[in-house]
Amino acid sequence: MSDDDARAPLLPYEWPGSYVLGDEEVAAVSDVLRARSLFRFYGHDLQHYADRFEAAYRLRLGRRHCLAVNSGTSALAIAMGMLDVGPGDEVLVPGYLWVSCLAAVVRAGAIPRLVDIDDTFTMDPDDLARKITARTKAVLVVHMSGATGHLDRIVAVARERGVPIVEDVAQANGGTFRGEPLGSFGDVAIFSFQYNKAITAGEGGLVACDDTALYRRAFALHDLGYPRDDDGRLDTDDASAQGWGMGARMSEPTAAVLTVQETKLDALVERLRALHARLAGGLASLSSATLRATADPAGGNGSFVIVTWPDAASCREIVARTRRAGVRPGPDGLNNVAFEDWGLHLYHHNVGLVEKRGTSTRGYPWTDPANAFARGYAYGRGSLPRADDLFARSSLLAVPPSLTEDQADTVVEAFAEAARSLGSA
Ligand SMILES: Cc1ncc(COP(=O)(O)O)c(C=O)c1O
Numbered sequence: 001m002s003d004d005d006a007r008a009p010l011l012p013y014e015w016p017g018s019y020v021l022g023d024e025e026v027a028a029v030s031d032v033l034r035a036r037s038l039f040r041f042y043g044h045d046l047q048h049y050a051d052r053f054e055a056a057y058r059l060r061l062g063r064r065h066c067l068a069v070n071s072g073t074s075a076l077a078i079a080m081g082m083l084d085v086g087p088g089d090e091v092l093v094p095g096y097l098w099v100s101c102l103a104a105v106v107r108a109g110a111i112p113r114l115v116d117i118d119d120t121f122t123m124d125p126d127d128l129a130r131k132i133t134a135r136t137k138a139v140l141v142v143h144m145s146g147a148t149g150h151l152d153r154i155v156a157v158a159r160e161r162g163v164p165i166v167e168d169v170a171q172a173n174g175g176t177f178r179g180e181p182l183g184s185f186g187d188v189a190i191f192s193f194q195y196n197k198a199i200t201a202g203e204g205g206l207v208a209c210d211d212t213a214l215y216r217r218a219f220a221l222h223d224l225g226y227p228r229d230d231d232g233r234l235d236t237d238d239a240s241a242q243g244w245g246m247g248a249r250m251s252e253p254t255a256a257v258l259t260v261q262e263t264k265l266d267a268l269v270e271r272l273r274a275l276h277a278r279l280a281g282g283l284a285s286l287s288s289a290t291l292r293a294t295a296d297p298a299g300g301n302g303s304f305v306i307v308t309w310p311d312a313a314s315c316r317e318i319v320a321r322t323r324r325a326g327v328r329p330g331p332d333g334l335n336n337v338a339f340e341d342w343g344l345h346l347y348h349h350n351v352g353l354v355e356k357r358g359t360s361t362r363g364y365p366w367t368d369p370a371n372a373f374a375r376g377y378a379y380g381r382g383s384l385p386r387a388d389d390l391f392a393r394s395s396l397l398a399v400p401p402s403l404t405e406d407q408a409d410t411v412v413e414a415f416a417e418a419a420r421s422l423g424s425a
Helices: 016-020 023-034 049-061 072-082 098-105 125-131 151-160 212-222 252-284 310-325 369-374 387-394 405-421
Strands: 065-069 089-095 111-114 135-142 165-168 189-190 205-209 304-308 394-398
Touching: 016 165, 016 252, 023 049, 023 252, 049 065, 049 205, 049 252, 065 072, 065 135, 065 212, 072 135, 072 165, 072 189, 072 205, 072 212, 098 111, 111 125, 111 135, 111 369, 135 151, 151 165, 205 212, 212 387, 252 304, 252 405, 310 387, 310 394, 310 405, 387 394
Parallel strands: 089 111, 089 135, 135 165, 165 189
Antiparallel strands: 065 205, 189 205, 304 394
């Protein structure tokens, strides 16, 4: 889209955690550097930031085990390994997701099966109930764009069928469902601390669970393939915990930043929620705008506002006009976009999935005889009717925590003006 002849961008960049980075993070990283102890398991004078960060998340989520890792993508791959996902298995994934969700399943040798979304923009529990079968090894629930959907019903469907849930909280850190933290519902939960996320160290991830056997497998997978004892020595005797390690440990400098960022998460979410309420409240007054539905209005972390417009043409035009009016960030940001420009979040934009590309040129896992059941599966546009309709007509606004109330009102006014000029306010 060309923003030529447009007004200057009025949106600050959308990377929330970056705005609360301060001297405390600098001091924590300096601790690690001065101690010359950058590795989490040993060093000249270990500062134990990775341990501290895991302890903070155990408390925050009320979970028995948390494991710091180097990314959300690694955390998802580890989650598949924890649940023994492999050839012959299917993992149910929603049509609105991130490419890493698909990568985790395919790299495990299993088949992703798409579940449609509903107007919460997350997995539709009715379509889940239709698609869950004896082949379903896990249900990957993804709390997209800051919030979850009908999580109670999704959990009920999976529990009734005895299928474990992996909860992907990468985009909804700090969010809740009916007062309980997101990340406390799945058998396994994963987080990301990549730069776009609520709190950040540039990169980083976390795996949470309650089951100790699952945790030992996660630990082995994120490290060298074996659990460690309390002194950090490898335990090669426990075959049930052994896996093939992926070297996905979190470094101490990363953990130092995140240990401080974690203490700022609640205030950050409070700010995002207030701005979200202001933006969503203003936009909801436009007769042509339908705000994303929610099963728990108080629960989102406030980081995104999603609006659905009457049709694809008006959606595109409203985004184009508001962008020209300045509702866009600087050149490095991606904000105020039509869903069709929202990249690999849309199932059918994942060309590797649509074309069933494998982990090598041999095409595995699609070519594995154990996965022959999936030969007829299709992943192109048209596979999920509800998602396709919502994607075609919806736009997304990330909420930068440094947005002022006045700027938020200007954003709403720009949308109102664009809708009015299209005759659909
Ligand atoms: C829903 C979702 N899951 C997983 C990830 C992967 O996280 P990371 O970027 O830390 O690998 C992301 C983030 O990009 C995400 O948005």
